[in-house]
Amino acid sequence: MLEVKSLEKSYEKDKPALTDISFDIKPGTFVAIIGPSGAGKTTILRSLNQLIKDDGGQILLDGHDIRTANKTELRKYRRQIGMVFQNYNLVERLTVIENVLHGRLGYKSTLAGVFGRYTQAEKEEAMSLLKKVGLENFALQRCSELSGGQKQRVGIARSLIQHPKVILCDEPIASLDPASAQNVMELLKDLTEEYNLICIANLHQINMAKKYADQIIGIRKGHLVFDENADMLSEDILKTLYDQDITKELE
Amino acid sequence: MQSPVKYLSRKGWHQTAIIAIIGGIYVFGSWILNFDNLNGLLAIPKAFAWLGVNFRPNANTMEYLPRILQKLIQTVLLAIASTVVAAIISIFVALLGSKVTGINGFVQTIVRGIASFFRNIPLVAWSMILLFSFKQSDFTGFLALLLMSIGYLIRAFMEIIEDEASETMLALKATGASYFQVIFQAVLPQILPSILSWILYMIENNVRDATLVGILTGTGIGFIFDIYYKSFRFDAAGMTVLAIIFVVIALEIISNQIRKVIL
Numbered sequence: 001m002l003e004v005k006s007l008e009k010s011y012e013k014d015k016p017a018l019t020d021i022s023f024d025i026k027p028g029t030f031v032a033i034i035g036p037s038g039a040g041k042t043t044i045l046r047s048l049n050q051l052i053k054d055d056g057g058q059i060l061l062d063g064h065d066i067r068t069a070n071k072t073e074l075r076k077y078r079r080q081i082g083m084v085f086q087n088y089n090l091v092e093r094l095t096v097i098e099n100v101l102h103g104r105l106g107y108k109s110t111l112a113g114v115f116g117r118y119t120q121a122e123k124e125e126a127m128s129l130l131k132k133v134g135l136e137n138f139a140l141q142r143c144s145e146l147s148g149g150q151k152q153r154v155g156i157a158r159s160l161i162q163h164p165k166v167i168l169c170d171e172p173i174a175s176l177d178p179a180s181a182q183n184v185m186e187l188l189k190d191l192t193e194e195y196n197l198i199c200i201a202n203l204h205q206i207n208m209a210k211k212y213a214d215q216i217i218g219i220r221k222g223h224l225v226f227d228e229n230a231d232m233l234s235e236d237i238l239k240t241l242y243d244q245d246i247t248k249e250l251e
Numbered sequence: 252m253q254s255p256v257k258y259l260s261r262k263g264w265h266q267t268a269i270i271a272i273i274g275g276i277y278v279f280g281s282w283i284l285n286f287d288n289l290n291g292l293l294a295i296p297k298a299f300a301w302l303g304v305n306f307r308p309n310a311n312t313m314e315y316l317p318r319i320l321q322k323l324i325q326t327v328l329l330a331i332a333s334t335v336v337a338a339i340i341s342i343f344v345a346l347l348g349s350k351v352t353g354i355n356g357f358v359q360t361i362v363r364g365i366a367s368f369f370r371n372i373p374l375v376a377w378s379m380i381l382l383f384s385f386k387q388s389d390f391t392g393f394l395a396l397l398l399m400s401i402g403y404l405i406r407a408f409m410e411i412i413e414d415e416a417s418e419t420m421l422a423l424k425a426t427g428a429s430y431f432q433v434i435f436q437a438v439l440p441q442i443l444p445s446i447l448s449w450i451l452y453m454i455e456n457n458v459r460d461a462t463l464v465g466i467l468t469g470t471g472i473g474f475i476f477d478i479y480y481k482s483f484r485f486d487a488a489g490m491t492v493l494a495i496i497f498v499v500i501a502l503e504i505i506s507n508q509i510r511k512v513i514l
Contacts, residue, residue, distance in 0.1 A: 074427075075429065078424075078426065083425040083426075085422060087418055089419050089422035090422070105433075106427025106428055114434075116435075155422075158422075158426070
Protein backbone atom coordinates (compact mmCIF):
# COMPACT_ATOMS: atom_id res chain seq x y z
CA MET A 1 0.00 0.00 0.00
CA LEU A 2 1.37 3.39 -1.00
CA GLU A 3 -0.10 6.42 0.71
CA VAL A 4 0.83 9.96 -0.21
CA LYS A 5 -0.41 12.65 2.16
CA SER A 6 -0.33 16.42 1.57
CA LEU A 7 2.84 16.37 -0.52
CA GLU A 8 4.29 19.85 -1.06
CA LYS A 9 7.17 21.06 -3.19
CA SER A 10 8.37 24.38 -4.54
CA TYR A 11 11.53 24.98 -6.57
CA GLU A 12 11.29 28.75 -6.17
CA LYS A 13 9.93 30.66 -3.24
CA ASP A 14 6.20 31.38 -3.44
CA LYS A 15 5.91 29.36 -6.67
CA PRO A 16 4.63 25.97 -5.54
CA ALA A 17 5.21 23.11 -7.99
CA LEU A 18 3.06 20.75 -5.94
CA THR A 19 0.31 21.73 -3.52
CA ASP A 20 -1.40 19.31 -1.14
CA ILE A 21 -1.12 16.15 -3.25
CA SER A 22 -2.73 13.13 -1.57
CA PHE A 23 -3.60 9.71 -2.96
CA ASP A 24 -3.60 6.01 -2.04
CA ILE A 25 -2.62 3.10 -4.26
CA LYS A 26 -3.26 -0.57 -3.50
CA PRO A 27 -0.94 -3.36 -4.66
CA GLY A 28 -1.78 -4.82 -8.05
CA THR A 29 -2.88 -1.45 -9.41
CA PHE A 30 -1.63 0.19 -12.59
CA VAL A 31 -1.88 3.95 -12.13
CA ALA A 32 -1.48 6.60 -14.82
CA ILE A 33 -0.64 10.18 -13.86
CA ILE A 34 -1.84 12.55 -16.58
CA GLY A 35 -1.77 16.29 -17.02
CA PRO A 36 -0.21 19.03 -19.15
CA SER A 37 3.57 19.49 -19.42
CA GLY A 38 4.94 21.29 -16.40
CA ALA A 39 1.99 20.31 -14.20
CA GLY A 40 4.26 18.47 -11.74
CA LYS A 41 3.96 14.82 -12.85
CA THR A 42 7.70 14.16 -12.86
CA THR A 43 8.11 15.97 -9.54
CA ILE A 44 5.55 13.64 -7.94
CA LEU A 45 7.18 10.55 -9.40
CA ARG A 46 10.69 11.52 -8.35
CA SER A 47 9.55 12.49 -4.87
CA LEU A 48 8.26 8.95 -4.40
CA ASN A 49 11.82 7.60 -4.41
CA GLN A 50 13.29 10.86 -3.13
CA LEU A 51 15.40 11.63 -6.19
CA ILE A 52 13.76 15.00 -5.61
CA LYS A 53 13.54 16.14 -2.01
CA ASP A 54 10.04 17.48 -1.40
CA ASP A 55 9.21 20.17 1.15
CA GLY A 56 6.41 18.63 3.20
CA GLY A 57 3.87 15.84 3.60
CA GLN A 58 4.15 12.08 4.01
CA ILE A 59 4.99 9.21 1.67
CA LEU A 60 4.09 5.92 3.36
CA LEU A 61 5.15 2.63 1.82
CA ASP A 62 3.43 -0.12 3.83
CA GLY A 63 3.14 2.35 6.68
CA HIS A 64 6.79 3.51 6.76
CA ASP A 65 7.56 7.11 5.88
CA ILE A 66 10.21 7.28 3.16
CA ARG A 67 10.68 10.99 3.66
CA THR A 68 12.21 10.74 7.12
CA ALA A 69 14.61 7.92 6.23
CA ASN A 70 18.33 8.42 6.71
CA LYS A 71 20.84 7.55 3.99
CA THR A 72 21.08 3.81 4.76
CA GLU A 73 17.32 3.45 5.20
CA LEU A 74 16.70 5.34 1.98
CA ARG A 75 18.88 2.84 0.07
CA LYS A 76 16.67 0.07 1.49
CA TYR A 77 13.49 1.86 0.39
CA ARG A 78 14.88 2.67 -3.03
CA ARG A 79 15.69 -0.94 -3.79
CA GLN A 80 11.99 -1.74 -3.26
CA ILE A 81 11.06 0.95 -5.80
CA GLY A 82 12.02 0.28 -9.40
CA MET A 83 12.24 3.08 -11.92
CA VAL A 84 11.81 3.13 -15.69
CA PHE A 85 12.86 6.19 -17.70
CA GLN A 86 11.84 7.88 -20.95
CA ASN A 87 15.41 7.64 -22.25
CA TYR A 88 15.90 4.15 -20.74
CA ASN A 89 19.04 5.38 -18.86
CA LEU A 90 20.99 2.18 -19.47
CA VAL A 91 24.77 1.97 -19.56
CA GLU A 92 24.86 1.70 -23.35
CA ARG A 93 28.33 0.22 -23.59
CA LEU A 94 27.61 -2.68 -21.26
CA THR A 95 25.75 -5.85 -22.20
CA VAL A 96 22.05 -6.39 -21.65
CA ILE A 97 22.57 -8.80 -18.77
CA GLU A 98 25.02 -6.48 -17.00
CA ASN A 99 22.42 -3.72 -17.15
CA VAL A 100 19.76 -6.02 -15.73
CA LEU A 101 22.08 -7.06 -12.90
CA HIS A 102 22.56 -3.39 -11.96
CA GLY A 103 19.14 -3.72 -10.34
CA ARG A 104 20.76 -5.89 -7.65
CA LEU A 105 23.32 -3.25 -6.58
CA GLY A 106 21.09 -1.96 -3.79
CA TYR A 107 21.26 -5.39 -2.12
CA LYS A 108 25.05 -5.81 -2.36
CA SER A 109 27.96 -4.67 -0.27
CA THR A 110 29.72 -1.65 -1.74
CA LEU A 111 32.81 -3.67 -2.67
CA ALA A 112 30.93 -6.52 -4.37
CA GLY A 113 28.92 -3.92 -6.28
CA VAL A 114 31.95 -1.90 -7.32
CA PHE A 115 33.58 -4.97 -8.88
CA GLY A 116 30.32 -6.32 -10.27
CA ARG A 117 30.42 -9.66 -8.40
CA TYR A 118 26.99 -11.24 -8.71
CA THR A 119 25.88 -14.61 -7.33
CA GLN A 120 24.86 -17.52 -9.52
CA ALA A 121 21.25 -17.11 -8.34
CA GLU A 122 21.23 -13.46 -9.37
CA LYS A 123 22.57 -14.29 -12.82
CA GLU A 124 19.97 -17.02 -13.29
CA GLU A 125 17.21 -14.67 -12.21
CA ALA A 126 18.45 -12.04 -14.65
CA MET A 127 18.23 -14.61 -17.44
CA SER A 128 14.73 -15.68 -16.49
CA LEU A 129 13.59 -12.04 -16.37
CA LEU A 130 15.11 -11.45 -19.81
CA LYS A 131 13.08 -14.41 -21.00
CA LYS A 132 9.99 -12.83 -19.48
CA VAL A 133 10.51 -9.57 -21.39
CA GLY A 134 11.37 -11.51 -24.55
CA LEU A 135 15.09 -10.70 -24.76
CA GLU A 136 16.76 -13.97 -23.72
CA ASN A 137 18.68 -14.10 -27.01
CA PHE A 138 20.09 -10.61 -26.51
CA ALA A 139 21.72 -11.16 -23.10
CA LEU A 140 25.31 -10.67 -24.31
CA GLN A 141 24.63 -7.84 -26.78
CA ARG A 142 25.61 -4.31 -26.04
CA CYS A 143 22.62 -2.13 -25.18
CA SER A 144 23.68 0.42 -27.79
CA GLU A 145 22.76 -2.14 -30.46
CA LEU A 146 19.14 -2.49 -29.32
CA SER A 147 16.03 -0.69 -30.56
CA GLY A 148 14.14 1.73 -28.32
CA GLY A 149 11.47 -0.81 -27.41
CA GLN A 150 14.08 -3.43 -26.56
CA LYS A 151 16.01 -0.95 -24.41
CA GLN A 152 12.88 -0.11 -22.49
CA ARG A 153 12.27 -3.82 -21.82
CA VAL A 154 15.83 -4.09 -20.47
CA GLY A 155 14.97 -1.14 -18.22
CA ILE A 156 11.87 -2.98 -17.00
CA ALA A 157 13.88 -6.16 -16.33
CA ARG A 158 16.39 -4.07 -14.38
CA SER A 159 13.61 -2.75 -12.17
CA LEU A 160 12.02 -6.22 -11.71
CA ILE A 161 15.23 -7.81 -10.43
CA GLN A 162 15.05 -5.35 -7.53
CA HIS A 163 12.01 -7.37 -6.29
CA PRO A 164 10.13 -4.10 -6.11
CA LYS A 165 6.85 -3.28 -4.44
CA VAL A 166 6.53 -0.20 -6.63
CA ILE A 167 7.64 0.58 -10.19
CA LEU A 168 7.77 4.23 -11.21
CA CYS A 169 7.67 4.91 -14.96
CA ASP A 170 8.63 8.39 -16.09
CA GLU A 171 7.12 8.79 -19.59
CA PRO A 172 7.95 5.15 -20.41
CA ILE A 173 6.63 5.27 -23.99
CA ALA A 174 7.28 8.88 -25.01
CA SER A 175 10.30 7.94 -27.17
CA LEU A 176 8.80 4.77 -28.68
CA ASP A 177 6.97 4.03 -31.91
CA PRO A 178 3.28 3.06 -31.54
CA ALA A 179 3.86 -0.71 -31.78
CA SER A 180 6.68 -0.75 -29.22
CA ALA A 181 4.63 1.55 -27.01
CA GLN A 182 1.68 -0.91 -26.97
CA ASN A 183 4.10 -3.72 -26.28
CA VAL A 184 5.70 -1.94 -23.30
CA MET A 185 2.34 -0.89 -21.84
CA GLU A 186 0.99 -4.44 -22.09
CA LEU A 187 4.14 -5.79 -20.43
CA LEU A 188 3.83 -3.30 -17.56
CA LYS A 189 0.15 -4.13 -17.14
CA ASP A 190 0.79 -7.90 -17.05
CA LEU A 191 3.70 -7.56 -14.62
CA THR A 192 1.59 -5.41 -12.31
CA GLU A 193 -0.93 -8.25 -12.00
CA GLU A 194 1.60 -11.09 -11.90
CA TYR A 195 3.81 -9.59 -9.17
CA ASN A 196 1.00 -7.68 -7.41
CA LEU A 197 2.94 -4.44 -7.97
CA ILE A 198 2.08 -0.81 -7.64
CA CYS A 199 2.96 0.57 -11.07
CA ILE A 200 2.79 4.33 -11.54
CA ALA A 201 3.35 5.81 -15.00
CA ASN A 202 3.44 9.42 -16.15
CA LEU A 203 1.70 9.51 -19.51
CA HIS A 204 0.96 12.05 -22.18
CA GLN A 205 -1.18 9.62 -24.18
CA ILE A 206 -4.66 9.78 -22.68
CA ASN A 207 -5.93 6.90 -24.80
CA MET A 208 -3.12 4.72 -23.44
CA ALA A 209 -3.98 5.77 -19.89
CA LYS A 210 -7.65 4.89 -20.45
CA LYS A 211 -6.82 1.57 -22.09
CA TYR A 212 -4.28 0.18 -19.62
CA ALA A 213 -4.62 2.00 -16.29
CA ASP A 214 -6.83 0.87 -13.41
CA GLN A 215 -6.62 4.22 -11.66
CA ILE A 216 -5.97 7.66 -13.12
CA ILE A 217 -4.56 10.65 -11.30
CA GLY A 218 -4.96 14.04 -12.98
CA ILE A 219 -2.57 16.86 -12.12
CA ARG A 220 -3.01 20.47 -13.16
CA LYS A 221 -0.68 23.29 -12.09
CA GLY A 222 0.56 21.27 -9.11
CA HIS A 223 -2.92 20.44 -7.81
CA LEU A 224 -4.59 17.06 -7.83
CA VAL A 225 -7.83 17.48 -9.76
CA PHE A 226 -8.78 13.84 -10.41
CA ASP A 227 -8.15 10.52 -8.66
CA GLU A 228 -10.59 7.81 -9.65
CA ASN A 229 -10.99 4.55 -11.50
CA ALA A 230 -9.93 4.86 -15.13
CA ASP A 231 -13.48 4.50 -16.46
CA MET A 232 -14.57 7.60 -14.51
CA LEU A 233 -12.38 9.86 -16.69
CA SER A 234 -14.85 12.04 -18.59
CA GLU A 235 -14.49 14.63 -21.33
CA ASP A 236 -15.42 17.38 -18.87
CA ILE A 237 -12.56 16.41 -16.61
CA LEU A 238 -10.13 16.33 -19.52
CA LYS A 239 -11.28 19.81 -20.48
CA THR A 240 -10.52 21.23 -17.06
CA LEU A 241 -7.29 19.26 -16.88
CA TYR A 242 -5.87 20.54 -20.15
CA ASP A 243 -7.73 23.89 -20.36
CA GLN A 244 -9.03 22.95 -23.80
CA ASP A 245 -11.05 20.49 -25.79
CA ILE A 246 -8.61 17.71 -26.64
CA THR A 247 -11.11 14.88 -26.85
CA LYS A 248 -10.97 15.13 -30.65
CA GLU A 249 -7.37 13.99 -30.53
CA LEU A 250 -8.35 10.72 -28.89
CA GLU A 251 -8.40 8.17 -31.72
CA MET B 252 5.86 42.22 -35.91
CA GLN B 253 8.75 42.69 -38.31
CA SER B 254 8.28 41.61 -41.92
CA PRO B 255 10.51 38.70 -43.03
CA VAL B 256 11.82 40.71 -46.02
CA LYS B 257 12.88 43.55 -43.77
CA TYR B 258 14.48 41.10 -41.31
CA LEU B 259 16.49 39.35 -44.03
CA SER B 260 17.71 42.57 -45.66
CA ARG B 261 18.76 43.87 -42.25
CA LYS B 262 20.62 40.63 -41.59
CA GLY B 263 22.45 40.96 -44.94
CA TRP B 264 23.38 44.52 -44.08
CA HIS B 265 24.74 43.39 -40.70
CA GLN B 266 26.92 40.75 -42.30
CA THR B 267 28.38 43.27 -44.77
CA ALA B 268 29.10 45.66 -41.92
CA ILE B 269 30.89 42.95 -39.89
CA ILE B 270 33.12 42.00 -42.84
CA ALA B 271 33.89 45.69 -43.47
CA ILE B 272 34.83 46.18 -39.80
CA ILE B 273 37.18 43.17 -39.80
CA GLY B 274 38.81 44.43 -43.03
CA GLY B 275 39.12 47.88 -41.51
CA ILE B 276 40.85 46.53 -38.41
CA TYR B 277 43.37 44.70 -40.61
CA VAL B 278 44.17 47.81 -42.67
CA PHE B 279 44.41 49.94 -39.55
CA GLY B 280 46.69 47.39 -37.88
CA SER B 281 49.01 47.19 -40.90
CA TRP B 282 49.23 50.97 -40.98
CA ILE B 283 50.18 51.21 -37.29
CA LEU B 284 52.78 48.45 -37.59
CA ASN B 285 54.14 49.74 -40.90
CA PHE B 286 53.50 46.32 -42.36
CA ASP B 287 54.12 46.20 -46.11
CA ASN B 288 51.51 43.76 -47.43
CA LEU B 289 52.89 43.42 -50.95
CA ASN B 290 56.50 42.76 -49.98
CA GLY B 291 55.38 40.43 -47.21
CA LEU B 292 53.45 38.38 -49.73
CA LEU B 293 56.31 38.35 -52.26
CA ALA B 294 58.77 37.18 -49.58
CA ILE B 295 56.85 33.94 -48.97
CA PRO B 296 58.08 31.99 -52.04
CA LYS B 297 61.62 33.19 -51.41
CA ALA B 298 61.46 32.08 -47.80
CA PHE B 299 60.27 28.62 -48.79
CA ALA B 300 62.98 28.36 -51.44
CA TRP B 301 65.57 29.17 -48.78
CA LEU B 302 64.04 26.57 -46.45
CA GLY B 303 64.09 24.00 -49.24
CA VAL B 304 67.74 24.58 -50.04
CA ASN B 305 69.15 24.83 -46.53
CA PHE B 306 67.00 22.44 -44.53
CA ARG B 307 66.96 19.66 -47.11
CA PRO B 308 68.63 16.57 -45.64
CA ASN B 309 71.43 15.19 -47.82
CA ALA B 310 73.43 11.98 -47.88
CA ASN B 311 75.66 13.07 -45.01
CA THR B 312 72.63 13.74 -42.82
CA MET B 313 71.99 10.02 -42.47
CA GLU B 314 74.73 9.71 -39.88
CA TYR B 315 72.62 11.86 -37.54
CA LEU B 316 69.60 9.59 -37.94
CA PRO B 317 70.27 7.07 -35.12
CA ARG B 318 70.72 9.87 -32.61
CA ILE B 319 67.59 11.66 -33.86
CA LEU B 320 65.54 8.47 -33.64
CA GLN B 321 66.81 7.69 -30.16
CA LYS B 322 65.81 11.15 -28.94
CA LEU B 323 62.50 10.93 -30.78
CA ILE B 324 61.55 7.66 -29.09
CA GLN B 325 62.51 9.16 -25.77
CA THR B 326 60.26 12.15 -26.48
CA VAL B 327 57.29 10.04 -27.56
CA LEU B 328 57.60 7.91 -24.42
CA LEU B 329 57.80 11.05 -22.31
CA ALA B 330 54.63 12.40 -23.93
CA ILE B 331 52.79 9.09 -23.38
CA ALA B 332 53.95 8.82 -19.77
CA SER B 333 52.95 12.37 -18.90
CA THR B 334 49.53 11.97 -20.56
CA VAL B 335 48.74 8.67 -18.84
CA VAL B 336 49.71 9.95 -15.41
CA ALA B 337 47.78 13.16 -16.07
CA ALA B 338 44.71 11.14 -17.14
CA ILE B 339 44.73 9.01 -13.98
CA ILE B 340 44.98 12.07 -11.75
CA SER B 341 42.42 13.99 -13.81
CA ILE B 342 39.73 11.31 -13.76
CA PHE B 343 39.66 11.27 -9.94
CA VAL B 344 39.73 15.04 -9.67
CA ALA B 345 37.03 15.37 -12.35
CA LEU B 346 34.79 12.93 -10.45
CA LEU B 347 35.16 15.13 -7.35
CA GLY B 348 34.50 18.31 -9.28
CA SER B 349 31.78 17.55 -11.83
CA LYS B 350 28.25 18.78 -11.21
CA VAL B 351 26.73 15.29 -11.28
CA THR B 352 29.28 13.25 -9.30
CA GLY B 353 30.87 16.07 -7.29
CA ILE B 354 30.90 16.36 -3.53
CA ASN B 355 29.58 19.88 -3.11
CA GLY B 356 29.62 23.34 -4.64
CA PHE B 357 32.73 24.39 -2.74
CA VAL B 358 34.86 21.47 -3.99
CA GLN B 359 33.51 21.98 -7.52
CA THR B 360 34.65 25.59 -7.52
CA ILE B 361 38.09 24.63 -6.19
CA VAL B 362 38.54 21.94 -8.86
CA ARG B 363 37.48 24.31 -11.62
CA GLY B 364 39.94 26.86 -10.25
CA ILE B 365 42.83 24.37 -10.19
CA ALA B 366 42.09 23.18 -13.72
CA SER B 367 41.93 26.68 -15.11
CA PHE B 368 45.12 27.69 -13.23
CA PHE B 369 47.14 24.84 -14.80
CA ARG B 370 45.60 25.45 -18.21
CA ASN B 371 46.07 29.19 -18.37
CA ILE B 372 49.75 29.34 -17.51
CA PRO B 373 51.44 28.83 -20.89
CA LEU B 374 53.49 25.69 -21.40
CA VAL B 375 56.56 27.84 -22.04
CA ALA B 376 56.16 29.52 -18.66
CA TRP B 377 55.73 26.15 -16.89
CA SER B 378 58.93 24.88 -18.50
CA MET B 379 60.93 27.93 -17.48
CA ILE B 380 59.57 27.95 -13.92
CA LEU B 381 60.15 24.23 -13.40
CA LEU B 382 63.63 24.49 -14.93
CA PHE B 383 64.79 26.40 -11.86
CA SER B 384 63.56 23.75 -9.43
CA PHE B 385 64.24 20.55 -11.33
CA LYS B 386 67.21 21.54 -13.53
CA GLN B 387 67.85 20.36 -17.03
CA SER B 388 66.34 16.87 -17.04
CA ASP B 389 63.66 14.73 -18.60
CA PHE B 390 61.71 15.03 -15.38
CA THR B 391 61.32 18.78 -15.89
CA GLY B 392 59.81 18.20 -19.32
CA PHE B 393 57.61 15.44 -17.94
CA LEU B 394 56.34 17.71 -15.20
CA ALA B 395 55.62 20.65 -17.51
CA LEU B 396 53.60 18.43 -19.86
CA LEU B 397 51.89 16.75 -16.92
CA LEU B 398 50.65 19.98 -15.35
CA MET B 399 49.41 21.34 -18.66
CA SER B 400 47.66 18.07 -19.54
CA ILE B 401 46.01 17.92 -16.13
CA GLY B 402 44.57 21.38 -16.70
CA TYR B 403 43.00 20.35 -20.00
CA LEU B 404 41.93 16.83 -19.05
CA ILE B 405 40.17 17.77 -15.80
CA ARG B 406 38.05 20.24 -17.70
CA ALA B 407 37.32 17.84 -20.56
CA PHE B 408 36.55 14.89 -18.24
CA MET B 409 34.18 16.97 -16.13
CA GLU B 410 32.23 17.96 -19.21
CA ILE B 411 32.14 14.35 -20.44
CA ILE B 412 30.81 13.18 -17.07
CA GLU B 413 28.16 15.89 -17.01
CA ASP B 414 27.06 15.22 -20.61
CA GLU B 415 27.15 11.46 -20.77
CA ALA B 416 26.77 10.00 -17.31
CA SER B 417 24.04 11.97 -15.56
CA GLU B 418 21.11 9.88 -16.85
CA THR B 419 22.53 6.44 -16.10
CA MET B 420 23.73 7.74 -12.78
CA LEU B 421 20.20 8.75 -11.86
CA ALA B 422 18.92 5.30 -12.83
CA LEU B 423 21.41 3.47 -10.63
CA LYS B 424 20.88 5.85 -7.75
CA ALA B 425 17.19 5.00 -7.97
CA THR B 426 17.94 1.27 -7.55
CA GLY B 427 19.51 2.02 -4.17
CA ALA B 428 23.11 1.64 -5.36
CA SER B 429 25.76 3.39 -3.25
CA TYR B 430 27.95 6.24 -4.51
CA PHE B 431 30.97 4.07 -5.36
CA GLN B 432 28.82 1.41 -7.01
CA VAL B 433 27.29 4.09 -9.22
CA ILE B 434 30.72 5.48 -10.12
CA PHE B 435 32.23 2.10 -11.03
CA GLN B 436 29.19 0.43 -12.59
CA ALA B 437 27.60 3.34 -14.44
CA VAL B 438 29.76 6.45 -14.74
CA LEU B 439 33.13 4.93 -15.64
CA PRO B 440 31.89 2.36 -18.21
CA GLN B 441 29.68 4.98 -19.82
CA ILE B 442 32.39 7.62 -20.26
CA LEU B 443 35.29 5.28 -21.13
CA PRO B 444 35.26 5.75 -24.95
CA SER B 445 35.19 9.54 -24.74
CA ILE B 446 37.91 9.50 -22.10
CA LEU B 447 40.17 7.28 -24.23
CA SER B 448 39.55 9.50 -27.22
CA TRP B 449 40.72 12.52 -25.23
CA ILE B 450 43.79 10.67 -23.93
CA LEU B 451 44.79 9.79 -27.50
CA TYR B 452 44.34 13.39 -28.59
CA MET B 453 46.41 14.56 -25.63
CA ILE B 454 49.24 12.13 -26.52
CA GLU B 455 49.39 13.51 -30.08
CA ASN B 456 49.36 17.01 -28.72
CA ASN B 457 52.03 16.30 -26.12
CA VAL B 458 54.42 14.82 -28.70
CA ARG B 459 54.23 18.14 -30.56
CA ASP B 460 54.52 20.17 -27.37
CA ALA B 461 57.35 17.98 -26.06
CA THR B 462 59.50 19.34 -28.88
CA LEU B 463 59.03 22.88 -27.66
CA VAL B 464 59.47 21.89 -24.04
CA GLY B 465 62.67 20.07 -25.08
CA ILE B 466 64.10 23.24 -26.59
CA LEU B 467 63.44 25.08 -23.34
CA THR B 468 64.43 22.40 -20.84
CA GLY B 469 67.27 20.91 -22.88
CA THR B 470 65.89 17.41 -23.27
CA GLY B 471 64.60 15.08 -25.96
CA ILE B 472 64.12 15.85 -29.62
CA GLY B 473 63.70 19.57 -29.02
CA PHE B 474 67.17 19.75 -27.51
CA ILE B 475 68.97 18.21 -30.47
CA PHE B 476 66.95 20.32 -32.89
CA ASP B 477 68.12 23.34 -30.96
CA ILE B 478 71.76 22.16 -31.07
CA TYR B 479 71.72 21.43 -34.81
CA TYR B 480 69.96 24.70 -35.55
CA LYS B 481 72.28 26.87 -33.48
CA SER B 482 75.39 25.16 -34.88
CA PHE B 483 74.17 25.82 -38.46
CA ARG B 484 73.75 22.12 -39.25
CA PHE B 485 70.49 22.94 -41.02
CA ASP B 486 70.31 19.66 -42.88
CA ALA B 487 70.24 17.75 -39.59
CA ALA B 488 67.71 20.21 -38.16
CA GLY B 489 65.55 19.65 -41.25
CA MET B 490 65.86 15.90 -40.77
CA THR B 491 64.71 16.30 -37.15
CA VAL B 492 61.64 18.26 -38.23
CA LEU B 493 60.77 15.64 -40.85
CA ALA B 494 61.11 12.89 -38.26
CA ILE B 495 58.78 14.74 -35.88
CA ILE B 496 56.20 15.27 -38.63
CA PHE B 497 56.40 11.61 -39.55
CA VAL B 498 55.85 10.47 -35.96
CA VAL B 499 52.97 12.88 -35.32
CA ILE B 500 51.14 11.77 -38.48
CA ALA B 501 51.77 8.12 -37.65
CA LEU B 502 50.40 8.63 -34.13
CA GLU B 503 47.33 10.33 -35.54
CA ILE B 504 46.65 7.44 -37.89
CA ILE B 505 47.12 4.89 -35.11
CA SER B 506 44.86 6.74 -32.70
CA ASN B 507 42.16 7.15 -35.35
CA GLN B 508 42.24 3.38 -35.83
CA ILE B 509 41.97 2.84 -32.08
CA ARG B 510 39.05 5.27 -31.92
CA LYS B 511 37.24 3.37 -34.67
CA VAL B 512 37.53 0.16 -32.68
CA ILE B 513 36.48 1.51 -29.29
CA LEU B 514 33.70 3.90 -30.30
